[in-house]
Amino acid sequence: GAVVSQHPSRVICKSGTSVKIECRSLDFQATTMFWYRQFPKKSLMLMATSNEGSKATYEQGVEKDKFLINHASLTLSTLTVTSAHPEDSSFYICSALVGPGNTEAFFGQGTRLTVV
């Protein structure tokens, strides 16, 4: 299948700082990427849909000013958690659409964010 690379896999940051997470499609171009947040033993919660060259579409309840998404190229989308707080600690996962008609979604390996 298609390869989606997410970096970093783990990050620890201090409260009040910002953290950037990268999501790259390695062997295909992705016009659409999704960002999810996953709590322990829970399902994936869609945060936003990232479209190349346009503003991201955020789900209800997700603060767009806190979770900045940039999809500047067809192979890279970034999620920046600004002014991080301990409650932002979570597992963040991206996915990219690929396939005929762009219907199949492949996921990155996830980023474990810990805010101390």
Added chain:
Amino acid sequence: GENVEQHPSTLSVQEGDSAVIKCTYSDSASNYFPWYKQELGKGPQLIIDIRSNVGEKKDQRIAVTLNKTAKHFSLHITETQPEDSAVYFCAASRSGNQFYFGTGTSLTVIP
């Protein structure tokens, strides 16, 4: 919007037995139904998918069935092995516009 329900939440089977996970969806316009396997600390991995124009699809020990009328689809794993132990998620999508995930099933295969 779409609502995907998944059962059971936990499932334990003996090695070699079969495992079945079921999902229902609410939006009749959904036409793509993937299944993902997620191991601890990793991102979900696509293991099999089915589109609405097909009733069944099989890939070695894994099969998925879809009943559009009843709006439910199921994952079948035969001859289970310990390495099949993981959390499995179903999802429903309308042409990839948005993916709605089930709540996950934690599968344990007992050697």
